[in-house]
Amino acid sequence: MPAIAFLECSRCHAHVSAETPQTLCPVCPDSPAGILYVRYDFSALAGTRPDDVIARDTAGVPWSGMWRYRSVLPDVPPVTLGEGWTPMLHSKRYAGVWLKEEGTNPTGTFKARGLGLAVTLAHHYGITKIAIPSAGNAAGALAAYAAAAGIEAHIFMPADVPFANYVEAIAYGAKVTLVNGLISDCARIVSERKEQEGWFDISTLKEPFRVEGKKTMGYELVEQLGWQYPDAVFYPTGGGVGMIGMWKAFEELEELGWVKPGRRPRMIAVQSTGCAPVARAFEQGASVSEAWRDAATFASGLRVPKPYGDAIILDIVRKSEGTALALTDEQILASILDWARNEGIFLSPEGAAATAAYDHLLQTGFLKPEDKVVLFNTGAGLKYTDVTAEAMKLSRPTAEPAMK
Structure with missing residues (x-):
């Protein structure tokens, strides 16, 4: 599988190392800072066809999930619940x-894809506490993958989210706070408290792997x-x-x-x-x-x-x-x-x-x-x-x- 070459800022195009956890571009001269894209060294895949590199099980059958594309994803052991390859x-x-x-x-929901991979990398980096603001479905996905990875999840949601979102997050053992406001209000709370609480912010586009x-x-x-x-x-x-x-x-x-x-x-x-x-x-x-x-x-x-x-x-x-x-x-x-x-x-x-x-x-x-x-x-x-x-x-x- 190709190695991560670097993380690239979407705005200033600075290159940032992926050896340690990153959120937004740390060198961006302007505010708001750019998001970081994962860039790979694809030289090992030169001349390949997709059928040559799609991940397969021991019987040679292609994996029926998003990790069938391991050849273009970070080379780390996945925290997976069977996400992807939807009809x-x-x-x-x-x-x-x-x-x-x-x-x-x-x-x-589709949130399983982004949160599954983000939690996989959080686990790889040894992160123990993560926080997210959510309009609903990201909360359930984060809670599930955090439970699978043994990571503490802190979730902030508007009080009027669909009830299923609240129930599943509680069932997975996440620490849930309902907020009288919108997802933007929830995001502000995460931003204000994350350093004091020791949370890694896994908000939308605030880290590279979702x-x-x-x-x-x-x-x-x-x-x-x-x-x-x-x-x-x-x-x-x-x-x-x-x-x-x-x-x-x-x-x-x-x-x-x-x-x-x-x-x-x-x-x-x-x-x-x-x-x-x-x-x-x-x-x-x-x-x-x-x-x-x-x-x-x-x-x-x-x-x-x-x-x-x-x-x-x-x-x-x-x-x-x-x-x-x-x-x-x-x-x-x-x-x-x-x-x-x-x-x-x-x-x-x-x-x-x-x-x-x-x-x-x-x-x-x-x-x-x-x-x-x-x-x-x-x-x-x-x-x-x-x-x-x-x-x-x-x-x-x-x-x-x-x-x-």
Whole structure:
């Protein structure tokens, strides 16, 4: 496997050693500091084909998880719960649509990828306490992997997160604090207390390895489509780590020669009208977003008032000739019910934002029916039972009397 050559700042391009734990760029001359990308020495993989280097078990069968890509991940023993290699489901109604079903991951969401790899490296470095602010799903994933690694987890979540997120974090033994506020308020608490408490901050884009876990989504979707790019990728965008990770995967795939030459997918950043800082910045032609005031949407993973990587997300969307757009909660709910009743798939609200966005861009002519697109359902709909029921104005009915 290739060694990590260095960590590279996304802004000033300084090279930083990966021998010790790192957060943001320590030498960046400007504020906010740039995020750090993991860069590898791929010389050992020169001339290889992906089938030559995909990890296999003792019987020679390819691993059915994200660690099948160990050849492009850090060379450390993984803390794994079987994350990755999620289904690519072909729509029954739309010939050009594939749904990447991330709800089959451990803890039911795509967060298992990023947190699984971040906790793996924390364990490798000997870190004993980690902290995270979360809109919900990252909390459950961090709690699970921290439990598997024997690391103490401190989690800060908005008080109105889906109840499943709170229950699973408590069940895994994490130390959970509910905050009357948004994920930005939770992030402030972690930032203010981490040095005194001895926590390693594993917040979105505040360390290099969550991106590495999320980039496996890019490798997977390309492999599952026969090592070819789709025409577009729809990604529900809260913090945006998955989009940043997939774009990094596409860069690496081209460097390795594992994909056929051609235009990369158009990247579609999808948000809710109740919290749409990236979509608004895209529409205004801005290079960064402004913090969204009074964020409110039942798609809790999209309720991120100002993503730390907003400039990178906007750059990716524009370079790929994609777009950023926001859907109302009513449109999101309608798409949840549409896909449940017509495709047999119970989407998360974030995933339903992507399916609703596809319908919209098809109607406007931005995409054609024959375009091959991948829509990300980032979590299992069952994790959102309480908030989805509330959006449906659904309550438990009175039971009929049992027959005598």
